[in-house]
Amino acid sequence: MNRAQIARGNLIGYGRVDGGMHAGRWLYNEDKSKGFRIASISGNTFTLEDVEENLDEIFTDADGDGRRLYWISDIGPGDTYRIPTSTYYSR
Numbered sequence: 001m002n003r004a005q006i007a008r009g010n011l012i013g014y015g016r017v018d019g020g021m022h023a024g025r026w027l028y029n030e031d032k033s034k035g036f037r038i039a040s041i042s043g044n045t046f047t048l049e050d051v052e053e054n055l056d057e058i059f060t061d062a063d064g065d066g067r068r069l070y071w072i073s074d075i076g077p078g079d080t081y082r083i084p085t086s087t088y089y090s091r
Helices: none
Strands: 003-007 026-029 035-042 045-049 070-073
Touching: none
Parallel strands: none
Antiparallel strands: 003 045, 026 035, 026 070, 035 045
C-alpha cells in the first residue's frame, strides 16, 4: 500500500470538525476530482493511503481564488454504508 503525507492548516468549515479523528474518512481535492482515504493524522500532517501521484499536482487552487481547499467526507469510492430507517403504520 502506497502512502503519502500532506500538511494541513487549521480545519475550518461549515460542518463539524472532529479534532483530528478523521482516520478512515476521505480527503478530496478542491474540485472533488480525486479522493484518498485518510490513514492517520499526526500533528498537522495527514497520511493518505494508495497515493501514486504528486499531491502538489492534485491539491491545487482549482478555482483560482488564491486558496487551496480540500474536503473531508465520511464515505468514498468502494465504501458501503447503511442508512437506518423506521417504518410504521397506525390503525
